[in-house]
Amino acid sequence: MATILSRSRWTSTPARGTGFNWSRIRGIVAHYPAAGKDIGVLSEAQEASRLRGWRNYHVSGRGWADIGYNYGIGQSGRIYSLRGNRAGAHATGHNSTTVGVLFIVGDNEPLTQAARDSFKALRAYLRKKGAGSGVWGHQQMSGASTRCPGPYIMSDIRNGRLSGGSGAATPGGGGGGSTYKTVNKTAPLGLYDKDPKDGHTRVADWQGDALGYTGKSVDGYFGPGTERDTKALQRQLGVKDDGLVGDDTMSAWEKAGKPKLGKSTPAPKPSPKPAPKPSGKVPGPGHAFPWPKGHYIGPKSGPDRSHSGFYDRAANGRTDREWIKEFVRQLDRRGWSVGKGKTYLTKHGNDGLYGTELGDLIEAFQREQGLTVDRLGGREVWDEAFHRPVS
Ligand SMILES: [Zn+2]
Incomplete structure (x- = not known):
């Protein structure tokens, strides 16, 4: 049996949003924060600080009512109530029919078994409440264009490692009560979106793939330079140059063949090339992955x-x-x-x-x-x- 830590464990601000209509909830959508480097197992104080940072980013940076996700799970296995059982802002078009769960994890960092077990326990609790059995990665949701929740969590989902049986979680573990003081503006979750309910696209990807930045210019921060160049690319694409990378900009950019800023000729479309015939064998020396996890x-x-x-x-x-x-x-x-x-x-x-x-x-x-x-x-x-x- 797992415990869901109450909201007061990470913030003193009240939760916002309309309560779930459980009969409409189809299942859970898993997310990662697109934070880049590995996060590892954090202390409760560190996890709480991250959550405050993301809430601040969602509220001050994006103008949402509250942090976008319903629950958060750390690599420690701790489960946090974020918006709790209120419609969130985590996957456009699916916010009142799914529960958004944020794993506090790096982009290429596998989940710990503790985090997986906690997810399963949380899922059992939500199922008891009346939620459907679905478990999806953000990228699988219709209308989403994102890498979220990254390759490792997607592999867990595809292999059923997040949907196996488990005991029920119960809300509880209140008390504590941290004060909302920390303001963390250094944790960008994504681009500024035209549709504030849109999912996250990594700023670093946009800088490299669309703006043509290289080296240290790819800093993952949507600062004034990135905004200026985004506007220039929008003019190049013939969409409104508002500096907001929303659906219009993304679809115009994709339709144009994903050109880089300043290059009128679109990137050549890779033509489908043949894959080899099956042999049923593993050839070669069977080398283990030579680098640390996440590399x-x-x-x-x-x-x-x-x-x-x-x-x-x-x-x-x-x-x-x-x-x-x-x-x-x-x-x-x-x-x-x-x-x-x-x-x-x-x-x-x-x-x-x-x-x-x-x-x-x-x-x-x-x-x-x-x-x-x-x-x-x-x-x-x-x-x-x-x-x-x-x-
Ligand atoms: Zn996501």
Whole structure:
């Protein structure tokens, strides 16, 4: 039996929103905060501080009545009542029919078993109240365009690790009572949205993919420079230049072929390329993922956990570049046509460096394997390549 910590454990502000009509609640939508780097297991005081930061961002930055999510779960396993059983603002079009649960976790950080167990206990409590049995990731909701809740939680959802049986949670554990003093303006949850109920798109993604920022310019903060360039891109796209990245801007940008700011010619659309035939075997040496959890093969401009092959870093006896080459060789062993003049890595070949071509290959592999498509070679992708039979 789990305990749901009362709202007074993290804020003295009152909860806002209309109470749920339980017969309409279809299930739970899982979210992550798009906070980037790993968060790990926090103390209750640290979790409470994060929650206050996000509430402040939602209320002051976005003009919502209250924090958008209904419940929060830390890697510690602690469950917090956020809006509680009142319609939230977490998934456009689904706020009065689903319960939004925020995992306090990094973008590429697997959930702890404690967090999973708490989710299951919370779900059992909500089911008792009358909620339906659905468990979805934010990205699965109609109308959503987001990576939320990230590859690890999505994998948990797809594999039923969040929907197994468990004891019931009960609300309780009141008392304590922290005072709402901390103001944290450094935790951006997403872009400013035209529709304030919209989901979160990561600012860093927008800066890199749409505004063409590289290196340190991709700071993940929607400051004045980002706003100015967003307006310029909006003019380029022929939509209202209000600096708000909402549905109109996103759909115009996608329709135009996702051009970068200042480039009138849209990015070339990758044409579907062939995937290999099944053999039912796992070829190759079966290497374990060489980097810490949460790390991945990704852009040079990414954070520390992004391994691009451009820097002189080494892990488990090989440089990043050698590991990336080994990963590509493994896809070659699995039957993918890779190398100069081949279907993938046509121009550069297997040079051990992350760029558009390697991104395309990883994307094709993710699609083929039914993984979350983010063009990054994280642990899930690695394990799929080295340990899953070719099917
Ligand atoms: Zn979300």
